[in-house]
Amino acid sequence: SSESAQEESSAMRMIFIGPPGAGKGTQAARLVAHYLIPHISTGDMFRAAVTEGTPMGQEADRYMKAGQLVPDEVVIGLVRERLAQDDTKAGFMLDGFPRTRPQAEALAEALNADNLTLDAVLLLEVPDELIVERIVGRRSDPETGEIYHLTFNPPPAELADRLVHRKDDTEEAVRSRLEAYHSMTAPIVPFYEGEGVLKRVNGVGRPDDVTSAIRAALG
Ligand code: AP5
Secondary structure (H helix, E strand, O other): HHHHHHHHOEEEEEEOOOOOOOHHHHHHHHHHHOOOOOOEEEHHHHHHHHOOOHHHHHHHHHHHHOOOOOHHHHHHHHHHHHOOOOOOOEEEEEEEOOOHHHHHHHHHHHHHOOOOOOOOEEEOOOOEEEEEHHHOOOOOOOOOOOOEEEOOOOHHHHHHHHOOOOOOOOHHHHHHHHHHHHHHHHHHHHHHHHHOOEEEEEEEOHHHHHHHHHHHHHH
């Protein structure tokens, strides 16, 4: 119908790339509230599967705990299914996917098949030396999904008992996650640069300043 064609033409399709702890989840939550698009975080989807104890969750948990990437075929299948859901007609914010060259190719294939293009690939840049501090101090609220930091965004005292510290937020796992980022994920950046959709954003500074930088980059 013309209505759905209109919906699709105004749809915003975005990807967030960046090292672990760069602030992708924090910023994605703000962007999806602004653009009214679904927030698709593969990390959140895997953590939900781990909590539910599904076979996929059990498999993913082994990799996540060690700070390693979950195998491409598992992630690609999961994202394909998610993108087939109706709410993505309004667009989407992919957070933490793609993370490897095969994942980027699978996404391009899925979008091409539906004649869709990406509006922006946001690369959130934060130097490694700031990452460990951000990750080790992170706490999340499993009930609201809210992300806090003991120093940079302290949670309200009354929530203290229910906040969780992710199993992969240890210094050791973070080192592996950074290594995976530099060896597997950073190489997909030139692919999007070549497509002319890459926007580099400085992820250092207060979260509000980073949000302003993202808004400016999106124009
Ligand atoms: P995932 O959940 O995607 O984790 P990640 O990429 O490592 O990113 P994080 O969630 O750790 O950080 P973030 O950038 O969202 O930062 P946040 O906003 O929380 O993936 C986890 C695992 O799942 C992977 O290791 C892998 O095993 C698996 N996986 C997921 N997707 C996969 C895929 N596609 N392929 C294969 N495997 C996959 O911020 C961090 C902290 O900093 C918070 O405490 C926050 O409050 C604070 N903070 C945020 N902004 C600022 C700021 N500007 N200044 C100071 N502090 C800040």
